[in-house]
């Protein structure tokens with residue numbers, strides 16, 4: 202039996218416990234278990250942004266660009282160093298994950314001329330699937346979608362957790378495949394893919410691999426350089442705690458930078474940008490992958506969020522995500538399985554990130570009722586999944602414990618059965 206005292210003991214021994222104090226908490230009673238959707242606000246961000254407004258933009262006005270112009274690269278390097286295992290000169294912080302994803306997929310396809318097949322999986326995040334559909338239509342390519350969506354194939358044993366293994370991917374690969382893309386952590390089930398094994402397999406077939414690391418970055422100890430990752434994108438607003446709509450990032454391994462061209466040729470990628478030359482001439486290195494003016498306020502938010510990750514170290518953060526999700530699964534077995542919930546996240550902590558996913562036929566009502574009546578913020582994904590996360594820097598073990606206890610009590614109460622969800626816009 203896992204007790205509240207056990208959770209308090211974990212907090213007492215937690216080397217990351219001190220970071221909780223670095224975040225803004227306006228309601229000490231809330232159990233915020235949605236850090237995999239949007240992270241909390243670091244106190245330092247408030248100070249940094251206020252200071253920037255007055256001393257940066259307010260004082261320097263246009264002269265500030267002298268020091269801000271390369272910021273997509275310097276903040277990108279910080280993200281790479283702190284969370285991706287990426288040496289400098291391979292990561293840019295800019296735009297959105299969706300836009301960066303489109304760009305890298307297009308660039309990768311162009312770098313494999315003659316190959317007409319692109320591959321993703323059915324359980325991948327919607328924006329990735331929609332963009333792949335659009336690109337396939339635009340370029341007349343054959344889009345292959347691995348059928349691993351649990352909602353569609355609930356009895357498919359080989360996809361019990363949506364994980365795409367090498368054995369599953371292998372039969373899809375041949376010399377017509379230009380590109381494969383998967384998410385590092387599956388957004389719904391929370392399953393963690395084997396980055397190195399899958400990248401090696403795809404590369405051996407002559408294709409390129411694009412990883413979407415949005416649900417992994419800041420929770421999983423990824424080592425892109427060591428594992429030979431080609432291309433990757435991700436956000437900064439989840440475990441990166443950089444704010445709603447903060448700039449995303451993209452990673453292009455040095456090994457293939459010279460082979461790739463961006464589908465949008467913007468002025469930030471131009472050699473001698475301020476000579477304003479008449480013909481586009483892509484500069485070498487990561488600057489050649491940038492399109493336009495960076496959001497300096499957004500990048501400063503990332504500096505605070507990822508500065509904290511660098512300080513805490515991604516290894517310690519990953520260790521807490523593993524321990525925290527272990528605790529969640531123990532509490533799931535103890536309290537939630539008997540109430541009709543089903544666990545879809547792998548039980549092996551090496552096969553998951555910072556969140557677990559549980560199914561319940563009344564998940565939509567329960568998730569709403571937990572917010573309204575129990576001061577627990579979970580994450581709901583249609584049609585029947587509740588996702589619960591530990592964000593290792595701001596979340597304590599006891600916050601997770603209390604949240605699970607309230608989920609148990611609320612489910613037992615049956616109150617959710619009367620909820621009317623017709624006016625709910627965002628879940």
Ligand SMILES: Cc1ncc(COP(=O)(O)O)c(C=O)c1O
Pocket residue numbers: 297298299300326328329384388413414415416436449
């Ligand atoms: C895996 C994944 N990819 C892409 C996105 C979309 O990000 P954006 O809105 O920044 O394009 C998200 C958003 O949550 C995501 O989880």
